[in-house]
Structure formats: structure tokens, C-alpha cells
Amino acid sequence: MFEPKILNLEIWRRLTRPGAQLPHALLFAGPPGLGKRELAEALAARLLCERPREAFEAACGECDACLMWASGQHPDFRLLQPEASEEEEGAGTPEGEKKKASKQIRIQQVREIEAFFFVGAHRSGARVCLIDPAEAMNAVTANALLKILEEPSPSFYFLIVSHQWRRLLPTILSRCRRIMFSRPQAEAARNWLAEQKLAKGARWLPFFGDAPLAVAEAERAGRLKALEAVIQDLMKPQEPLALAGRWENLVKAESTLGMEELVIAVQKWLFDLALCAIGASPRYLPAQADALQSLAKRASLPALIQVQRQLNTLRGLANHPLNPRLFLEDLCVRAFSPLAP
Ligand SMILES: [Zn+2]
Structure with a gap:
């Protein structure tokens, strides 16, 4: 027997235990980075696998269906997620801005699922x-999906991921069995990271809200390295204008940090400084407690709190600053302002 290498084995076991009947629609709900998508994919692969599966077992990974799944070509599987559309790409975006994927699932995508649903299986097994x-669907799109959810079909499964399930239509919620994902125990999170050959990422778990998949995603996108550099810069207070220049390069570089994430990193650093200033332990950067504590000796607590508030405003502007360089200069000046020289 082999189980998939996923974070939430207890949920997997619940769904695949002997005699378990999967409902027509499952909703995987909880904060991002906790492995909802990962589990949904493992479950989809198991449903599509054409070899008999024992309780708890993952897809075999070897049959025709599994090979098609692995190549992303299984005809009885559909993935519905926001995708970059022709109209949105380029149109109206300032020069130099990276192309952004749409944040919405479009009605046309749901119509295609409808056709897929009513046409019947290509192979003899399940369709998924x-x-x-799910929150990427607006009311119109969600209602189109609802029409399909209302038609029960014994071999058709909806696996629905949501980071903000409270925003979903009650009519959608009432047709799904909700599975709540919660933050893993520290040890389970570290083990999972080690399995992904990301053991070093464990020190970033508190920064990413104890969500190991968020750490892994940041590492794979090259953002962890950039964040490491930002935190190192903050630990050595320096000339703000020069620092702004370096950070501008970081933000411009391919597949690294976004401007908003940069502001959030500064906020977390300030928050930890404030904790150290009142004699508490840092929450987001516990691995850097020593450096934070020695910096905190130079910090003014009221100023830390005031800058934290100012940064909340800056964060709202982070995705569309009029002038990125000036924005970063402002951010750097404020970040170091609570520290006495
Ligand atoms: Zn298989």
C-alpha cells in the first residue's frame, strides 16, 4: 500500500478509507498554502486511475490513465482556474509591467465544463x-456552475478549492461537502518540507503563516532568496535611497518579489521589532531573534507603531505606484525612521 506524499494525510485517509463514498462535490476550504490543491490533484489522479485501488492508496502512476494524467492530457479531467485572456494581456498595462493572469474564471470556461459534463466519459471511469x-467565479459564473452541480451524475466529481469559502454563494456551499484544512503541526510541516528537499525552508514557516506549501511555492518561484536579501538589508539599517535602488532591481527582476510582498515583509519585520521592544519573542522571524533584539534596543516603540500604520496605507498603493522608485524610497525612509542612529 502506498499513500501519496502530501501534507494532509489525515484528510486523505478520511476520503479514501474503506467503504468511503465520495460525494458529487467536495469543497476543500482553508487558508492558502495548506495543500488543498495538492490533495485535490492526488484525489483526482486516484479517481481517474484505472487499476483497482485499495483503501488509502494513491493512483498507481503506471496505467494508461495515470500516464495521460501525468502528461496533463487526460480527456476526462478538466481544470477550471483563472487564465490569462487575449483581451487582458497587454491592453492598458503600463509599459514594462509583467503580463498578469486574469483573476477571474470566465463564464466561457464554465460553459466548456457544461459541454464536458453532458457529453459523457471518453474512457470508462470517472470524470473529474x-x-x-472557487472565489474566482463571480455571481454569474457561479450560477452557471450551479446548474451543473444540481445535476447529480454518479461518476462525475467536482473537487473545489477555496481560500475564502465564506465568500461563496450559499447555493454552491449547500451542494458541496466542505472539508476544512487547518495549519499543520510544526513537525508535520517540517517533515513535508524535508520530503520536498526544502528542509532549509522551515525557518520561513512562521513568516508564511505556518503554511508549508506557501514556503515551497516561494522557494520555487525564487522569491525566498529575494525575501532573504530584503530581511538581511533590514537587519543592517543603511542609507535608504541606495537601498531603494537595490530593491527596485529586486522587484523588477524576473519571477521574484512583488511590490506588495515587499511592503508586507517590511511590515512583518517592524512587527517583530515592536515585539522585541516590549520584551516578547518575534513572531515572523524567530530564527533572527538575536539580530531583532539588538536592533530593538535602538527603536522607539511609538514610532514603530506609527510607521506600521503608515505602511498599511502604502500597501494599498503597492500594486500600482505612480513611480516605483519614489515609492520604494518612501518605504525605505519610513522603515528605518523608528531606529535611532
Ligand atoms: Zn493508474
């Missing part, structure tokens, strides 16, 4: 539609 995230 994975939706990620």
Missing part, C-alpha cells in the same frame, strides 16, 4: 473537474 479557487 477541479476548480481552483
